[in-house]
Amino acid sequence: MKNVSTALTSIWANKGRSVLTVLGVVIGVSAVTTLTALGQGLQADVSKLVQGFGTNILTVVSGKIDPSSSGGNQANFLAGTVLTEADVVALRALPELEYVVPASVVPGELTAGSNVATPTLLGVEPEFFQAVDVLDLTLGRVFTESSTDEMVLAKPIAETLFGTAEAALNQQVSLGTKFTYTVVGVAESGEGSSSVFGDQFSSLGLMSFQAAEVVNERVTIFRIFLKAEGGADQAAAARDAARAALLESHNGVEDFTVLTQEDLLDLFNQFLSLATAMVSAIAGISLLVGGIGIMNIMLVTVTERTREIGLRKALGATRAQIAWQFLTEAVVVTLIGGVIGILISVLVGLVVAAQTPLTPVLSLSVVGVALGVSVAEGLLFGVWPALRAARKDPIEALRYE
Amino acid sequence: MISLRNVSKTYRTGAEEVSVLRGVSLEIADGEMVAIMGPSGSGKSTLMNLIGLLDRPTSGKLSLAGTEVSLAMSDRVLARLRAETIGFVFQSFQLLPRSSALANVLTPAQYHPRPGSKERAVQLLERLGLGKRLHHLPAELSGGEKQRVAIARALFNDPKLILADEPTGNLDSRSGSGVLDVLSELHNEGKTVVVITHDQAVADRCQRTIHLKDGELV
Numbered sequence: 001m002k003n004v005s006t007a008l009t010s011i012w013a014n015k016g017r018s019v020l021t022v023l024g025v026v027i028g029v030s031a032v033t034t035l036t037a038l039g040q041g042l043q044a045d046v047s048k049l050v051q052g053f054g055t056n057i058l059t060v061v062s063g064k065i066d067p068s069s070s071g072g073n074q075a076n077f078l079a080g081t082v083l084t085e086a087d088v089v090a091l092r093a094l095p096e097l098e099y100v101v102p103a104s105v106v107p108g109e110l111t112a113g114s115n116v117a118t119p120t121l122l123g124v125e126p127e128f129f130q131a132v133d134v135l136d137l138t139l140g141r142v143f144t145e146s147s148t149d150e151m152v153l154a155k156p157i158a159e160t161l162f163g164t165a166e167a168a169l170n171q172q173v174s175l176g177t178k179f180t181y182t183v184v185g186v187a188e189s190g191e192g193s194s195s196v197f198g199d200q201f202s203s204l205g206l207m208s209f210q211a212a213e214v215v216n217e218r219v220t221i222f223r224i225f226l227k228a229e230g231g232a233d234q235a236a237a238a239r240d241a242a243r244a245a246l247l248e249s250h251n252g253v254e255d256f257t258v259l260t261q262e263d264l265l266d267l268f269n270q271f272l273s274l275a276t277a278m279v280s281a282i283a284g285i286s287l288l289v290g291g292i293g294i295m296n297i298m299l300v301t302v303t304e305r306t307r308e309i310g311l312r313k314a315l316g317a318t319r320a321q322i323a324w325q326f327l328t329e330a331v332v333v334t335l336i337g338g339v340i341g342i343l344i345s346v347l348v349g350l351v352v353a354a355q356t357p358l359t360p361v362l363s364l365s366v367v368g369v370a371l372g373v374s375v376a377e378g379l380l381f382g383v384w385p386a387l388r389a390a391r392k393d394p395i396e397a398l399r400y401e
Numbered sequence: 402m403i404s405l406r407n408v409s410k411t412y413r414t415g416a417e418e419v420s421v422l423r424g425v426s427l428e429i430a431d432g433e434m435v436a437i438m439g440p441s442g443s444g445k446s447t448l449m450n451l452i453g454l455l456d457r458p459t460s461g462k463l464s465l466a467g468t469e470v471s472l473a474m475s476d477r478v479l480a481r482l483r484a485e486t487i488g489f490v491f492q493s494f495q496l497l498p499r500s501s502a503l504a505n506v507l508t509p510a511q512y513h514p515r516p517g518s519k520e521r522a523v524q525l526l527e528r529l530g531l532g533k534r535l536h537h538l539p540a541e542l543s544g545g546e547k548q549r550v551a552i553a554r555a556l557f558n559d560p561k562l563i564l565a566d567e568p569t570g571n572l573d574s575r576s577g578s579g580v581l582d583v584l585s586e587l588h589n590e591g592k593t594v595v596v597i598t599h600d601q602a603v604a605d606r607c608q609r610t611i612h613l614k615d616g617e618l619v
Binding site for chain 2: 002009320394
């Protein structure tokens with residue numbers, strides 16, 4: 001305890017030097033805790049999205065993706081579609097699936113008078129609204145299956161084009177010069193939508209699958225949404241059944257992927273852990289450099305206080321007590337750095353929460369690890385200077401000028 | 402109190418061996434006030450370091466307050482013996498510059514805590530006429546006051562032996578005389594006082610003077 005107050009006195013006496021010394025620790029700790037907090041916030045957000053979307057929702061996409069490893073060509077995700085109507089028929093025959101909803105993408109922008117909006121235009125069957133819980137129809141009705149001139153708009157798109165959702169109802173929107181649609185309904189992202197990824201639902205324009213076929217002049221299936229029969233625990237079984245059925249209709253070539261929401265979450269987590277690892281490596285380097293700085297300053301301190309060490313030995317201090325005094329000083333320095341680093345990341349978190357839809361989560365365990373790392377750094381880089389202090393010959397130390 | 406039998410100390414500087422003390426034997430009884438005199442290089446500082454357990458003899462036997470000091474003694478045992486038996490007073494005071502007079506006197510308590518430390522430190526400082534200087538930093542004290550703080554610190558653990566290395570070396574004659582008055586008073590109370598000096602006036606205030614020259618008693 002006395003060591004701590006001695007350490008604080010010494011640190012305070014060399015304020016400028018102490019500030020520079022702790023900077024490395026401050027940067028390292030704040031970088032790691034801030035990024036971990038952001039990552040955990042993002043993760044919580046994505047988990048919420050997945051749960052809201054329904055954990056028994058599966059998505060069939062073109063290309064082979066292996067979510068359990070980083071292998072597979074991610075570019076396939078974006079490449080041309082290989083999904084066909086035959087696949088849809090094969091999937092609909094499966095008892096494990098409650099809904100099979102193919103979706104087409106329609107390029108282009110919508111205009112109403114002088115207003116222009118650029119939604120993601122999807123052609124889907126009306127069942128889409130039953131299969132995907134996250135989108136609630138709040139006004140009007142769903143387009144009919146065979147309609148080619150009806151559309152449901154996400155609320156923000158309706159507001160862009162017509163001012164309010166109510167004003168949009170039963171109005172005409174144009175897609176290019178050739179196609180005109182009546183707005184029959186307005187939809188909103190319901191509960192469980194992600195604050196960060198909510199955008200993809202709030203910028204939807206939906207028409208019937210057949211309407212999309214008319215615009216595209218052929219059947220294109222961008223992806224197929226599936227809803228498993230039963231609860232979330234049936235998702236894996238449904239995926240395996242869907243995969244087997246699709247393999248058959250693709251003549252054994254696995255050029256598609258059936259993703260559960262868990263798989264999507266895994267993909268996301270994979271990316272996140274890669275990012276975290278990179279930041280941790282950078283923070284590790286910062287901590288290493290900071291630690292070397294601390295060791296250097298502690299060696300200077302030990303030399304400066306040679307006479308004090310001699311005196312303390314004459315007054316009855318053992319070598320171990322001298323070593324502990326200087327080790328405590330190193331740990332106090334790094335711990336102060338760690339606390340400042342955590343405070344900075346709390347501040348950054350508050351700013352991020354206020355300015356963006358993301359809410360960073362600074363968990364207690366992250367704070368604990370950050371403090372632990374700070375202490376460990378002081379111990380690690382303080383040992384050598386402390387031992388040098390302990391080994392000083394009291395006679396020479398007392399004579400030192 | 403102090404007994405040296407044929408004690409030698411040799412330092413090795415590079416390839417050369419330098420004998421600083423050669424076969425010194427002496428006895429200092431309990432309650433004596435003794436001056437150790439000699440020109441610089443005579444080995445008197447080395448002798449003080451040996452008596453003060455800051456150094457160990459190359460050969461010979463040394464015992465202090467009935468305990469024979471051996472090479473095999475651990476650092477912990479030596480530190481304890483030092484703390485309990487010896488109070489050091491140095492020429493350059495050796496006060497911690499950022500600590501108050503009171504905190505300086507309390508420094509020994511960091512290593513050998515005892516109950517009522519603070520009261521004892523205040524008492525010692527008051528006794529040495531520093532009752533109004535408790536919270537002053539060393540830089541705010543005169544030389545004589547600094548040395549009296551150092552003496553209070555030396556007395557903190559109530560040691561039997563006061564070991565003073567040129568205690569008046571950095572003081573004007575009036576403050577120096579005041580410090581010697583304090584040391585004489587401690588001697589009168591029964592403490593053993595050993596003063597290392599090259600100043601005859603200081604030696605004159607002691608009962609006995611041991612003269613050293615070229616590492617031998619003369």
